[in-house]
Amino acid sequence: MSPFKELPEADQQLAQSLQAGLRASEELDYVTASRLRAARARAVAAARRPARGWLYASGGLTAAAIVAAVLLLQAPHLSQVAAPPFPESGAGTQADALDVLTDEVDADFYEDLDLYRWLARSHDGDA
Amino acid sequence: MDDPAPPPASLDAFLGGVERRAFRRAQLATRDREEALDLVQDAMLQLARRYAQRPAAEWAALFQRILTNRIRDWQRRQVLTRRIFFWRDGPAAAEDGEDPLDGIADGAQVESSRQLEQDEVMQRLSQALSQLPRRQREAFELRVWEGLSVEESAQAMGCSAGSVKTHLSRALQSLRADLEGVWP
Numbered sequence: 001m002s003p004f005k006e007l008p009e010a011d012q013q014l015a016q017s018l019q020a021g022l023r024a025s026e027e028l029d030y031v032t033a034s035r036l037r038a039a040r041a042r043a044v045a046a047a048r049r050p051a052r053g054w055l056y057a058s059g060g061l062t063a064a065a066i067v068a069a070v071l072l073l074q075a076p077h078l079s080q081v082a083a084p085p086f087p088e089s090g091a092g093t094q095a096d097a098l099d100v101l102t103d104e105v106d107a108d109f110y111e112d113l114d115l116y117r118w119l120a121r122s123h124d125g126d127a
Numbered sequence: 128m129d130d131p132a133p134p135p136a137s138l139d140a141f142l143g144g145v146e147r148r149a150f151r152r153a154q155l156a157t158r159d160r161e162e163a164l165d166l167v168q169d170a171m172l173q174l175a176r177r178y179a180q181r182p183a184a185e186w187a188a189l190f191q192r193i194l195t196n197r198i199r200d201w202q203r204r205q206v207l208t209r210r211i212f213f214w215r216d217g218p219a220a221a222e223d224g225e226d227p228l229d230g231i232a233d234g235a236q237v238e239s240s241r242q243l244e245q246d247e248v249m250q251r252l253s254q255a256l257s258q259l260p261r262r263q264r265e266a267f268e269l270r271v272w273e274g275l276s277v278e279e280s281a282q283a284m285g286c287s288a289g290s291v292k293t294h295l296s297r298a299l300q301s302l303r304a305d306l307e308g309v310w311p
Contacts, residue, residue: 004270006277006292011299015271017310018252018302022272025249026147035164036150040142043171047138047179115192118282122185 138179141186142171145273149194152268155256156198166201170194191269191283199261248309255305259298262286266294267302 002012028036135141146167153163170193178189256264262284269280270291281288302310 003274007296007299011296014299014303014310015295019271019274021249021252021310022151023148026151028147028150032150032160032164033147036146036167037143039164039168039171040139040146042168043142043175044139046172047175115189115196115285118285122282 135183135186138175138183138186141183141190142174145187145190146171148273149190152272153194153198155253155268157201162201166194166197170197187273187275188279188282191273191275191279192285195265195269195283202261251306251309252302255302258305259301262290263294263298263301266291267298270295 002016004012004015007015135144149167149170150163153166154160157163157166170190173193174186174190178186181189256267259267265284266280269275269283270277273280275283277288277291280291284291
C-alpha cells in the first residue's frame, strides 16, 4: 500500500521512487558515521543528566549577593568622594542590579515560540 | 490518514534511526559536511535537553522541527554574511561545494559504470531539490524523504496539513520536470 495516499497515482509512484533513491544514498563514510554516533551519545547523556535549572538559579543568586555586598561596602566610600545626585539612588541601584541579575530569561524561548504554541495546542487536544 | 509508526524504544534508538537522513538533509542545505554535522548535533542536543521527557511518539515531529529551524537559521546567517561580505565568495558557493549526495562512501572505491551513472542521477536529484522553493523542499524532505505523515510534516513545518499537500504536490511537479529523462 502506498504511504502517499493523499497524492494522485502518478505522484505516488514518483514519490516512492524518489524516497527509495534518497534512502539508498544515506550510507556514510566511517568518519562521518562515527561523529554522528558520538553526537548521539552526547545527546543521550545530556538527556540522562538531571536538570540543572536549580544550579543556574543558585549561581545567579550567589552572584547577585556578591554584587549587592560589594555595592553596600563601597557605598560609604562613594558618598565621601562625591555626593550622589539623588540621596535615595544608592538603594535603588542595588535593587535594580538584583533585578537584572536574578531575571533569567531564556533567549531560546523566543526562538521556538511557535513550537511551544503547537505543543500547548497538541497537549490541549490530548486532554 | 497515515498509519502511525510505532514509537521508538529509547532516545538512543530514535536518534540512531534518524541521524543519517538528518545529516544528508543538512548537508543538502549547507553543502558543507562540518556545518551539517554541527546542525545535526545541535538538533540532537536540543531534543534531548528539552523534550526527552515527552512521549516518544512526538520525537520525530519535534526533532524535524528543531532541525528545520536550525537549517533555516543557518541559511539566514549565510544570506546576511554574503550581504555584509559581498566582495568575497560565500562558504556555501554552490558551484565549488561538494555534492551532498555523491560519494556513496565505502562503495565508491570500486565504482562500476553503473555506480557512476547512479551517482550522476543522484547529483541531478540533489540539484533539483536545492532549486526548489524552501517550503516545497521542506515538505518534500519531511513527507517523502523522512517519511513523516502529513500531520507530522505540518507540525514540523508549522503550517496546516493542506499546505503540506499543496507544497508537496508542487515540489513533485517541479522534480518531475527537472528529472525528465534522467530519473528511472
